[in-house]
Amino acid sequence: GAVVSQHPSRVICKSGTSVKIECRSLDFQATTMFWYRQFPKKSLMLMATSNEGSKATYEQGVEKDKFLINHASLTLSTLTVTSAHPEDSSFYICSAPSPGLAGGSSYNEQFFGPGTRLTVL
Amino acid sequence: GENVEQHPSTLSVQEGDSAVIKCTYSDSASNYFPWYKQELGKRPQLIIDIRSNVGEKKDQRIAVTLNKTAKHFSLHITETQPEDSAVYFCAASRQAGTALIFGKGTTLSVSS
Numbered sequence: 001g002a003v004v005s006q007h008p009s010r011v012i013c014k015s016g017t018s019v020k021i022e023c024r025s026l027d028f029q030a031t032t033m034f035w036y037r038q039f040p041k042k043s044l045m046l047m048a049t050s051n052e053g054s055k056a057t058y059e060q061g062v063e064k065d066k067f068l069i070n071h072a073s074l075t076l077s078t079l080t081v082t083s084a085h086p087e088d089s090s091f092y093i094c095s096a097p098s099p100g101l102a103g104g105s106s107y108n109e110q111f112f113g114p115g116t117r118l119t120v121l
Numbered sequence: 122g123e124n125v126e127q128h129p130s131t132l133s134v135q136e137g138d139s140a141v142i143k144c145t146y147s148d149s150a151s152n153y154f155p156w157y158k159q160e161l162g163k164r165p166q167l168i169i170d171i172r173s174n175v176g177e178k179k180d181q182r183i184a185v186t187l188n189k190t191a192k193h194f195s196l197h198i199t200e201t202q203p204e205d206s207a208v209y210f211c212a213a214s215r216q217a218g219t220a221l222i223f224g225k226g227t228t229l230s231v232s233s
Contacts, residue, residue, distance in 0.1 A: 034220050043210060043223045044165065060122075093164060097218035109155065110221065112164040 002028050002098035006113035013084055014121055021079045021116045023050075023094030029074035030096035034110070035067075038091040050077040050094075084120040092116045123148040125213050127224025134201050136233045144211035144224050145193040151213040154187060154194045155221070159208045168209075169196070172217070201231045 003026040013019050023033055031052045036044040048069050049057040056069035068080040081088055093115040124147040134140050146154075152173040157165035171178045171185045171194065178185050182201075187194040198205055208228050212221040 032218070043225045044221075046220050046222065049220055091162075095221075109167050109170065109217065112166075114164050115162075117162075 002026075002096075002111045004094065004096050004111045004113040006094060006116050008116060009114060010117040010119070012119045012121065015085055016083055018080055018082045019084055019118060021081075021092055021094075021118075023077045023079070023096070023113050025075045025096045025098075025111075028096075028098050030077075030098075031074060033071065033077040033094055033096045035069065035077075035079050036093045036095065038093060038115075040091075044093060047079075050079075052077075081118065084118070086120045089118055089120045092118060123151060123213055123222040125211060125222050125224040127211050127227060129227060130225065131228045131230070133230045133232065136201060136203060136231055138201055140196075140198045140201050140205070140229055140231075142196045142209055142211070142227045142229075143193060144195070144213075145191075146213040146222075147192065148213065148215075149192065150215055153214045153217045153219075154185070155212050156183075156185060156196050157210045157212065157223075159210060159226075165210060170217070198229075201229075203231050203233050205229060206231045 005024045007022045033050040035047045038044045047062045050069045050071045052071040058064045071077045094113045095110045097110045127144045155170035158168045159165045169183050169185050171187050182199045184197040208226045210226045211224040214221045
């Protein structure tokens with residue numbers, strides 16, 4: 001199946017610093033990617049939709065100036081957590097829908113990256 | 122926007138029993154309903170999905186049913202095994218490939 005990678009897998013940073021997380025689709029092109037945040041023992045919460053060639057679409061309550069998203073190419077989206085604080089500590093996961101098979105639906109399932117564990121001290 | 126409710130939050134069964142997890146959604150425009158299994162610290166893995174033009178889908182021990190009129194869908198796992206123990210999430214979206222809205226998750230424990 002399609003593969004989505006994320007880097008780094010875990011990062012520890014000091015409060016006030018910025019952290020960049022990369023999401024790559026390795027064997028397919030993704031004009032759209034999605035960023036989710038998951039707190040311990042909680043569900044995945046959609047943060048934003050990353051669109052190649054245009055601005056990201058943020059969900060209500062997500063600060064676009066704090067969580068900067070750049071869809072640099074058809075295989076790469078980045079999420080930058082700016083001026084990170086301890087409450088930003090979480091598991092950040094991206095996903096990308098792979099194009100469907102010929103004759104089927106336009107898109108097949110969504111493939112998730114392995115996630116990035118962010119800890120802000 | 123879409124809101125997905127999931128029950129129960131925890132479910133404990135004996136090996137070999139069946140497990141049922143139920144979800145409801147609010148957006149009548151939702152047409153794609155996947156189920157994911159997530160192990161601790163890992164990415165969600167798709168286990169089965171259903172589109173709105175189908176009422177039921179089965180894959181070996183796993184089945185999903187959908188009632189569009191009532192806006193609810195359910196996951197059925199038969200002959201449970203200890204390796205089925207994990208957190209299961211339902212989700213809904215307008216169509217496959219668009220943003221997913223997840224339920225809160227169900228922690229399934231299968232004891233041998």
